[in-house]
Amino acid sequence: MEIAIPLYDRFTALDAIGPYEVLGRLPGAQVRFIAHEAGPVTTDTRMLTLVAEARLEDVAAPDVLLVPGGGGARALLEDERMLAWIRGAHETSTWTTSVCTGSLLLAAAGVLDGLEATTHWAARDQLESLGARPAARRVVRQDKVVTAAGVSAGIDMALTLAGLIAGEDLARAIQLGIEYDPQPPFGAGSPEGAGPDLVALVRQGIDAAERERA
């Protein structure tokens, strides 16, 4: 089973690595990190570089595509090469998935037209403007399209997907293997839990980062 994860400049590492750590443990899984060109790809923080082993077109028909999000996603909303790759891979995929603002790229490619989907909480309006119906849920499945909310939600999505692909027993074994028994020390992981003041503060930070890049 081939699982393609397209990387791009300023993607968010955990969006990709959370699901990789789950799906890579499925029997027979081969995770392929790909990009516009094979070679180093740097994350949104500029502090980390991952290596894409191949070009997008080298993995044209994966069983699973998983598009991560990150500050760089918006720069690709009109990147015909990435969008064409997504469209092509989606045509023959068994599962088409995204994490965080990766769903904006699925939407821009036309994959989410009229479908319910999720994204980072701060990007729901933009997801709607791209033709999807945003849902404030952590994992949203519409037939073979599965989207996850922000960053860390990719782990929950991947475990759900592992259960769908290989059965619940195997998904539970993977969960135990990565000891995923989360115990966050604070309860601020959702806009509802964080409250309006913190939401406004974090949204300001995200907007400032966007402006800085623009």
Add this chain to the structure above:
Amino acid sequence: MEIAIPLYDRFTALDAIGPYEVLGRLPGAQVRFIAHEAGPVTTDTRMLTLVAEARLEDVAAPDVLLVPGGGGARALLEDERMLAWIRGAHETSTWTTSVCTGSLLLAAAGVLDGLEATTHWAARDQLESLGARPAARRVVRQDKVVTAAGVSAGIDMALTLAGLIAGEDLARAIQLGIEYDPQPPFGAGSPEGAGPDLVALVRQGIDAAERERA
């Protein structure tokens, strides 16, 4: 604030990337991925390569050291260069931390002598044989030494650490930024939740992987 994450052949990606995604968002934080030699380092699945930007000795006195675990940790238990780096960094660090079997390396370096510490649930006996007092908790703090349980526990540990370093308000903002509101689809993330049959199965898998590498 300099945060050093030493990588090595066959480390587990999420052990490093979970905490990086949290701690890298602290104001003024600089996460440095280092290794025996600068350059590509491949993870335990052999499907992913990260780039170490510098050699261990190039980041000799970080404010925070964070040692990830993985199948390759055991091969370094007598690696004097890694152990000397850990000992040296620990001497002047503000925080000395580990995720998963990264605590075996802290213990082998002498950092955990007589201290309570945690590790992957399947490695508690080995942690004890290296001189620490294993605790079946997700995050264990002993003064400036903070250890996390298996793989995904690094996210909880890093949020705890972010609160200690920069205050709870900022840690909560980071939690909201990465939308860490975990909702695992299954309850098998701990040995207690998974039950003895699944524990035996996953332990067999881990042991088989160890033998294969030996």
